[in-house]
Amino acid sequence: MVRQTEKDRPDPKALLQLAARESRGKLTIFLGAAPGVGKTYAMLERARALRAAGTDVVIGLVETHGRGETARLAEGIETLQRLENTAYGEFDLDAALARRPGLLIVDELAHSNKVGARHPKRHQDIAELIAAGIDIWTALNIQHLESLSDLVVRIAGVPVRETIPDIVLKSADEIVLVDLPPAELIERLHAGKIYLPDNAARAVGGFFKPATLTALRELALRRAADRVDDQMVDFLRQSAVDGPWATGERLLVCVGPDQMSEKVVRIASRLASGLNARWLVVSMARPGAALPSPTDAERLEENLRLAERLGAETRRETAADFVEAILRLARREHITQIVIGRPAGRRWLRRSLPDAVLRRAGDIGVHVVPGEPQPQTRKSRKTLSLPEWALTLGLPFFSVGATTLFGLGINALVALQNLSMLYLAAVLLSAVIAGRFSALLAAGLSFVAYNFFFIEPTGALTVAQPQELLSLVIFIAVALASGQLAARLREQADLSRQQARQSQALLDFSRKLSGAHGLDSVLDAIASHLQSSLSRSVVVLAANEDGELVPTSAWPPDQTLDPTELTAARWAFDKREPAGFLTGTLPQVRYLFRPIVSAQRILGVAALRMGPGDAPLPADDERTWIALLDQAAIALDRARLSRESAQASVAREGEKVQAALLSSLSHDLRTPLASITGAITTLRQLGDKLPAETRDDLLLSIEEESGRLNRFVANLFEMTRIEAGIVKARREPIDLPTIIDAATARARRLHPDLQVELSIAPDLPHALGDATLLEQVLFNLLDNARKYGGADQPVAVFAKAEGKLAAISVTDTGKGIPEADLEKIFEKFYRRAKGDGRPAGTGLGLSIARGLMTAMGGSIKATSPAIRKRGTRFTLRLPLAEKDS
Structure with missing residues (x-):
């Protein structure tokens, strides 16, 4: 047997990807450089051939744009009805899912759906169809790719309104390139085969220029070639063939809330596509920094979402030193090239981040994207509020001024040689309270004040002695270093406090969940804590017994979800992905829905109420929400397991009762x-x-x-009546001696040899109870005593008053009952060893006796041994009736 080497083995990841593709539909994209190249025509022509061969082909939606030859190809193929009865009606996604054809044709991949549709874009409809196992054919022009939209604007001068993420093209199973030379395409335009005459005249001034069409054609050919290369690499990996492997390039792209980050992302996407490389987009933030303005936060979220649509992985990092954090992340992720933007213009007072990365990058390549000159306004920059500016600028002046006055006063009394230490204290105070900029300003002011007031000649910014100059230089160096260290310490402390708050929130949530008992209380705890942590209204939904997702808890409690919002919640539950506000599924609704998922199953959905003008959740709130939902999933899983365990326990008890009943039936009936x-x-x-x-x-x-x-x-009938609560015992004064005599006589008729010793206290008061039921209890006890005490042994019956209770005891002289079984004997179908040679009985007599005594408001208790370490005594107690006055 030949041993397979590592080199000969197929790539496991490639095989897993191949297996995943087998369970879903196949996506085929007919790609063209411009409108009119014949994408829809080629698609329908192939579809007719497949239909003739027996394939189930259905047209979901086709746009002919008035082209007669294209419309004729669609004739005879089943076509789904559009949602709106117009020429440009919307595609009916639900009808396509219900029909489930072998091949579905859906034209115009980049189309945007109408407001209120399940998905805002048609490519998301197609993704749902593919996940349902339906093969899809669709058409796309190259200018609609997200990463190329800005480049197309520069090439053609025409804005592209509708785009799709590049990842859609990369995930296609097959790309069919439909190509025409520019001259032939322009000829078709003039012949009226692409647009109507009015539209054709406008198109000549836009896309349909020879140079523009040539550039777009090159872009289409390059993207098609890249996809073919990806397919070849996948085939080589799946087949363990030593072939032309990818170079393994990996890009790290740095973005922020600035306007040029969008340009950086698009250029990085084209670079990654050209290199066939994976790429990672990272945004940096300093610990303890003020929250960005809503405009900056929204712009940053847009940049990160754009990167995800173009196929990138996104991350958020918090660090005091951006350069060190970027390079550490690059080395950890095996990055080969860093892409970073440089804004236009020079910044004299700040160190340039791209320059710092270039100096320290080592063997990692750095691509610097230049910014375009544009007017800057003060409002476009992030500004501090007035109190923050007052503290940042005012504290250094105040601390340095106070230190100077204190130093002059001390110096007038005592000549000190180390007054510079006082100024170091002012620098450290500014750093700890107001941060790094305040510390640098305090160091500069201290340098000037120390020189002006305390270094000869005083009153001037000159230095007379060389050693004084050296002391001044050393002072400013120590002040700057101390200020930087103190500021960094403050930032680390702020970060630690922030992490401590998050940890405390998780701890409080865990304690609240651990104290919740039952599913309803856990859901209420989840809703209330999410609302208090995120300061937003929260609704928690869970599936009921019928599998329908329903709101189960909300905080504040007066919230309701409309049908569209419930649809978004159901989507999040079924697909295990976010839905609702600003997501890819029903983005127009008020709530943001996120599934609560454990390691084993989907447990529910949590919804946050978002405002009309809200941006996506800030990064800290997003992390907090995800962490709290993870804790919630554990708690819900625990509640579910506890409920299932209780149900299993009840089922086991039911099986035991059923088995005992069958056993009784088999013995006591047969x-x-x-x-x-x-x-x-x-x-x-x-x-x-x-x-x-x-x-x-x-x-x-x-x-x-x-x-x-x-x-x-x-x-059996009596036990059923007791358990169903049908037994209605009367509570009226009854004569105990009469009832005891009646029960004894009834037992003697059944057992003529029964010996009963009666001892009833004289003048025994009446008790409260039901005469018929009490007689039945005493009969059961006498029959039980005869069975286990023996036919030749007497049974003693005593009755007396004990305070406000009447006590009746039935005692036998049998072997007795072990102490551990004294309570078990009152359980249904519990039977001990045989007594007088007959079968042990049904095991219902004592259970019925306890049920009847409880119904009358009394009690029954067993004691063993009873007499001379033998026998068993059953004691009945009932309340005494009040004497008539």
């Missing part, structure tokens, strides 16, 4: 029925030949066994 059947058969066959005494014995046997059957059925 045995007397067999005796009755045998006696009747004997009498029928040999009745005249049998002696009279034998016939009497057989008839007595039939009578006794029939009585046993009657008691068994009566016990």
Whole structure:
């Protein structure tokens, strides 16, 4: 057997990707450089050939734009009805999912759906169809790719309104390039085969110029070639073929809330596509920094979403030193090239981030994207509020001024040689309270004040002695270093406090969840804590027993979801991905829905109420929300497991009861029925030949066994009535001696050899109870005592008053009951060892006795041993009736 080497093995990731593709539909994109190249025509022509070969082909939507030859190709192929009965009606996604054809044609991949549709873009409709296992054919022009839209504007001078993420093209299973030379395409335009005459005249001044069409054609050819190369690499990896592997380039792209970051992302996307490289987009923030303005936060979110649409992985990092953090991330992720933007103009007072990265990048390549000159206004820059500016600028002046006055006063009394230490204190104070900029300003002011007031000659910014100049230089260096260290320490402390707050929030949430019992209380705790942590209204939804997703908890409680919002929640639940506000599914709704997912299953959906003008959640709130939902998933999983465990326990008890019932039926019905059947058969066959005494014995046997059957059925019926709550016991004064005599007589009729010793206290008051039920309880106890105490042993019955209670005890002299079984004997179908040779019984007598006593407001208790380390005593207690005045 030849051992397979690592080199000969297929790439596991490639095989997993191949397996994932097998369970979904196939996407084929007909790609063209410009309108009119014949994408729809080629698509329909191929579809007719497949339909003739037996494939189930359906047209979901095709735009012919008035072209007759294209419309004729669509004739005879089943076409789904559009949502609106117009020429430009919307595609009916639900009808396509219900029809489920073998091949569905959906034209205009970059189309934007009408407001209120399930998805804002048609490519998202197609993604849902592919996930449902339906093969899709669609068409796309190269200018609609997101990464090329700005380049197309510069080439053609025409803005592109509708775009799709590059990842859609990369995920296509097949790309069919439909190409025409520019001259032939322009000729088709003039012949009226592309647009109507009015539209054709406008198109000549836009896309349909030879130079523009040539550039667009080159872009289409390059993208098609890149996709073919990706498919070849996938094939080589799946087949373990040593072929032309990718170079392994990986890009790190740095973005921020500035306007040029969008340009950086688009250029990086084209660079990654050209290099066939993976790329990572990162945004940096300093710990403890003030929150960005809403405009900057929204712009940053837009840049990150754009990067994700173009196929990038995005991250957010917090660090005091941006350069160190960028290079550390680059080395950890094996980055080969860094892409970073440089704004236009020079910044004299700040160190340039691109220059710093270039100096320290080492063997990592750096691409610097130059910014375009544009007018800057003060409002476009992030500004501090008036109190922050007052603290940042005022504290250094105040601290340095106070230090100077204090130094002059001390110096007038005592000549000090180390007054510079006082100024270091002012620098450190500014750094700790107001930050790095305040510390630098305090260091500069301290340098001037120390020189002016304390270094000879005083009153001038000159230095007379060389050693004083050296001291001044050393002072400013120490002040700057101390200020930087103190500022960094403050930032680290702010970051630690922020992390501590987040950890405390998670701890509080965990404690709240651990104290919640039951699913409803857990859901209420989740809603209330999410609302308090994120300061937004929260709704938590969970699936009911029918599998329908319904709101189960909300805070504030008066919130309701309309049908569209419930649809978005259901999408988040079914697809396990965010939906709603500013997402790819129903982005116009008020709520942002995120699924609550454990390691095993989907447990529910949490919804945050967003305002009309809100931007996406800030990064800190997003991390907090995800962390809290992870904790919520654990709590819901625990509640679910607890509920399932309780249900399993109930089911086990039910099975035990069922097994005991079947056992009782098999013994207590079959045995007397067999005796009755045998006696009747004997009498029928040999009745005249049998002696009279034998016939009497057989008839007595039939009578006794029939009585046993009657008691068994009566016990079952009585137990059923007790458990159903049907037994309604009367509570009226009853005469205990009379009831005891009646129960004893009834037991003697069943057991003539029964010996009963009665001892009833004289003048025993009446008790409150039900005479019929109490007689049944005493009969059951006497029958039980006869069975387990023995036929030759007497049964003692005592009755007396104990305070406000009447006590009746029934005592036998049998073997007794172990202490561990004294409570078990009152359970249904519990039976101990045989007593007088008969079967142990149904195990219902004592259970019925306890049920009847409870219904009357009394109690029953077993004690063993009872007399001389033998026997068992059952004591009944009922409240005494009040005496008539």
